[in-house]
Amino acid sequence: DGKVLETVDARQLWTSIAEAAHACGCPGLHFDDEINKWHTTPKHGRINGSNPCSEYMSHDDSACNLASLNICKCLHPDLSLDVDAFNHTVDIIFLGQDIVVDMASYPTEKIQKNASDYRQIGLGYANLGAWFMQQGLPYDSDEARALAAQVTALLTGRAYFRSAEIAAWKGTFRMFHDNTESMMSVMRMHQHALADVDNKANPIFQAAQENWRDVLSFGTMYGYRNSQATV
Numbered sequence: 001d002g003k004v005l006e007t008v009d010a011r012q013l014w015t016s017i018a019e020a021a022h023a024c025g026c027p028g029l030h031f032d033d034e035i036n037k038w039h040t041t042p043k044h045g046r047i048n049g050s051n052p053c054s055e056y057m058s059h060d061d062s063a064c065n066l067a068s069l070n071i072c073k074c075l076h077p078d079l080s081l082d083v084d085a086f087n088h089t090v091d092i093i094f095l096g097q098d099i100v101v102d103m104a105s106y107p108t109e110k111i112q113k114n115a116s117d118y119r120q121i122g123l124g125y126a127n128l129g130a131w132f133m134q135q136g137l138p139y140d141s142d143e144a145r146a147l148a149a150q151v152t153a154l155l156t157g158r159a160y161f162r163s164a165e166i167a168a169w170k171g172t173f174r175m176f177h178d179n180t181e182s183m184m185s186v187m188r189m190h191q192h193a194l195a196d197v198d199n200k201a202n203p204i205f206q207a208a209q210e211n212w213r214d215v216l217s218f219g220t221m222y223g224y225r226n227s228q229a230t231v
Contacts, residue, residue, distance in 0.1 A: 026053055040186045041118060041179040041227045055231040056122050062114040065100045066122040066231065067093050071131050071151065079135050081151065083207045090123065090158040097121045098166055098225060119173040122231035123159045125151065146198035150205045153194055157211030159229035160187065164218035172223035183224060187215055 021029050035047050035057055050057045056064040074086040101119050106112040128148060129139055137144045167176075176183065191212040197205060 030054070030057070038186055038189065040183045041175055042182050043179045044175060055124070056120070056228075058118065058120050058228060059114055061108065061110040062118060062120060063104075063106055063111050064120045064122040064228065064231070065097050065104060066124070067097055068124045068126040069093060069155070070127050071125050072127045072134075075131070079131070081204055083154070083203060086154065087158050087207070087211070090155060091162050094121065094123055094159050094162040094229070095166065097123065098163075117174045118227040119225060120228040121159070121163075121226045123155065123229060124231050125155055142198065147202075147204070149197045150199070150202055150208055153190075153197060153208035154204055154211060156190065156230045157208050157215055160190075160224065161211050161214040161218060163224045163226045163229050164215065164222050166225040168218070168222040170225060173225055173227050175227065176223050179227070180223070183227070184216075184219065187219055191216060 017029065030050065032047075036042065039047050041059070045059050047057050048060055051064070056066070058064065069086070069089055071081070071086075074082050074089060076082050098119065098121060101115055101121070104115070106115055128151070132139055132144050132147075137147070194205070194209060194212060197208075199205065
């Protein structure tokens with residue numbers, strides 16, 4: 001009825017939440033307003049929560065086909081990232097994931113329908129920490145954080161670009177036209193976020209910039225095959 005039932009110390013509560021997330025080994029701590037700000041398909045409902053591992057967020061009763069690329073398989077002998085190999089790997093795996101959307105079976109009819117309507121995909125990467133260790137980079141350093149941001153931008157940009165390419169051949173996801181404005185707005189937010197990434201002279205950053213230019217130009221022409229491309 002709107003009455004205050006209990007008052008708690010905010011700092012103590014926040015500390016408990018953070019310690020619990022850290023102790024469980026699979027932390028997922030998200031802000032509701034920020035998550036829904038980046039929601040690509042809000043026309044058909046808000047994001048209320050995540051899956052148990054907390055890497056995937058979308059509509060209730062939805063599904064996401066996941067895959068992770070091994071960063072350490074895309075390195076030059078000097079341990080720098082082979083950007084061309086990385087992009088090529090994203091192209092192949094992402095196409096496979098989109099095919100899986102139609103080939104997979106789902107536990108309920110509602111999840112089946114939402115998977116078909118929105119075609120959410122969860123591409124990610126693995127072995128970031130191993131890559132840092134090979135380079136002698138402290139995990140908790142500004143240089144490591146900048147490199148992580150660049151690789152993430154590269155992967156996400158290439159995945160959405162690939163989604164736009166597939167849309168040119170196969171058409172957009174079913175609910176795209178109802179959510180075009182929101183989806184394009186989120187794509188622009190991703191592109192603008194590159195301005196906050198450090199070490200812009202790195203070839204990874206420059207390749208990420210190119211990917212995101214393609215995301216916007218191809219997406220404007222063809223739309224996207226998938227309402228989500230990465231986790």
